[in-house]
Amino acid sequence: MTKGNFRHGFKADAERFALELREELGLGAFGRLEPGALAEHLAIPVRTLHDLAHVAREEVRHLVGRGRSAFSAVTIHVGPTRRVIVTNPAHAVTRQMSTLCHELSHVVLEHEAEAPLNVNGGRAWNGVQEREADWLAGCLLIPHSAAHAAARKGHSDDDVAQAFGVSRALAKWRMNSTGARILAVRLKRFT
Numbered sequence: 289m290t291k292g293n294f295r296h297g298f299k300a301d302a303e304r305f306a307l308e309l310r311e312e313l314g315l316g317a318f319g320r321l322e323p324g325a326l327a328e329h330l331a332i333p334v335r336t337l338h339d340l341a342h343v344a345r346e347e348v349r350h351l352v353g354r355g356r357s358a359f360s361a362v363t364i365h366v367g368p369t370r371r372v373i374v375t376n377p378a379h380a381v382t383r384q385m386s387t388l389c390h391e392l393s394h395v396v397l398e399h400e401a402e403a404p405l406n407v408n409g410g411r412a413w414n415g416v417q418e419r420e421a422d423w424l425a426g427c428l429l430i431p432h433s434a435a436h437a438a439a440r441k442g443h444s445d446d447d448v449a450q451a452f453g454v455s456r457a458l459a460k461w462r463m464n465s466t467g468a469r470i471l472a473v474r475l476k477r478f479t
Contacts, residue, residue: 305396306427317431320453323388336377360387363394365401382455389425429454430462439468
């Protein structure tokens with residue numbers, strides 16, 4: 289999950305973007321987001337590694353097998369405005385959802401394309417862009433207002449994960465990072 293500082297106002301902007309996109313999909317803050325529907329809404333094709341098997345059969349077999357931890361997804365910039373996202377179907381469905389939301393967040397935030405590898409053969413990494421995409425993905429999957437409502441009702445991380453179709457780890461992160469449970473406890477003291 290994401291750690292680190294954001295530019296002033298980023299978190300509020302991310303919540304607003306997430307709620308606007310959810311409204312466009314007819315979900316509001318409390319509906320379960322299907323990332324594939326968001327990709328379709330944004331006109332971004334999503335492919336899996338299996339779709340690329342005819343091009344790189346051995347590499348795909350490795351990435352969905354022993355090497356599955358090496359690749360979750362990538363956004364491919366095709367020209368100045370077109371994007372295609374490739375995901376790894378070997379991961380758990382909840383991870384695929386989170387990963388797809390992360391990649392869609394890069395697009396929504398209009399992040400610059402990065403070279404997949406640096407000159408030393410390692411992965412190129414823009415920490416600011418990655419943290420922003422993580423944060424917006426969390427907002428898309430479990431909005432701030434939904435986390436706070438769940439905390440007021442006493443829902444567990446497992447309850448939240450089930451309701452939004454995400455992993456327990458993501459549910460716990462959003463419940464903690466939004467301060468939902470802390471505020472719910474404070475509100476109980478005054479009622």
